[in-house]
């Protein structure tokens with residue numbers, strides 16, 4: 139599957155870009171100075187398999203808290219790269235560098251600081267740290283808006299001077315993001331900007347996200363469309379699903395987006411029909427039971443289909459199939475081959491699990 143060619147960058151112990159796994163990140167929403175609460179949230183994110191955590195550093199007191207959080211995690215042998223999110227203050231960005239694995243700056247509120255950015259780049263280069271140049275449609279600078287309006291070109295021009303400075307300094311440990319709360323805009327921006335950057339050889343990795351998506355189902359759908367569309371075009375090296383919820387909720391959604399785009403397999407891929415008047419068993423109940431009992435497996439596809447009419451064709455390339463064969467009866471398939479027919483429904487899940495177990499042990 140096509141993936142955009144990029145530089146590979148290092149953020150802490152992780153490599154990002156090109157053919158490296160697409161990484162999942164989140165951001166704490168506790169006050170950074172509340173070290174205990176922030177640490178607890180990072181630990182929960184880490185347990186949920188979050189791979190990079192961003193922390194807001196709005197003032198000098200937060201730098202000290204950031205340092206304490208980093209060292210507490212190291213003492214607990216929790217090695218998760220931490221990103222300092224800095225706005226408006228290059229001096230805070232520079233002060234965070236010794237403890238942060240990456241600094242995120244927003245060109246929209248950093249545009250008067252090109253000289254200081256050069257200092258930041260030089261320090262990052264010396265200390266082996268990464269920088270994210272994260273442009274947000276919602277916070278383009280006044281001068282960019284006056285010249286280019288709120289357009290993809292404006293987003294591009296917002297990032298460009300920083301990239302040119304980095305290029306002058308021969309510094310490539312950079313990742314870019316171009317976020318918007320509008321899904322169409324966010325997708326268009328990436329297509330437009332990456333065409334230009336790649337032509338100039340500025341092929342930095344990309345962090346993807348749709349901002350301010352809200353919560354619940356709609357927030358997840360917006361994120362999935364924005365992030366997923368670009369992933370399918372080969373764009374995206376880290377992702378964040380930004381929900382107005384406990385950030386731990388973001389992680390499983392992010393893994394599901396990657397899996398649905400076939401970019402990173404984290405659990406069994408399930409294929410199940412919605413059922414219809416032909417279904418002669420409680421497919422919803424059976425499907426949940428199969429999911430629960432196979433939740434520990436990785437890298438296989440299991441299909442649960444209501445009937446033989448369409449089920450065989452529609453289960454596609456599933457490794458294992460559970461297909462209704464008549465009232466109270468089920469057929470089991472392995473790689474499109476029917477292995478058992480007319481099994482009693484009450485025994486069918488156990489038979490399927492047995493078939494999976496045997497097949498995987500032979501593999």
Ligand code: SF4
Nearest residue numbers: 411414444445448449
């Ligand atoms: S597979 Fe069979 S039961 Fe399921 S939706 Fe299709 S026709 Fe209906």
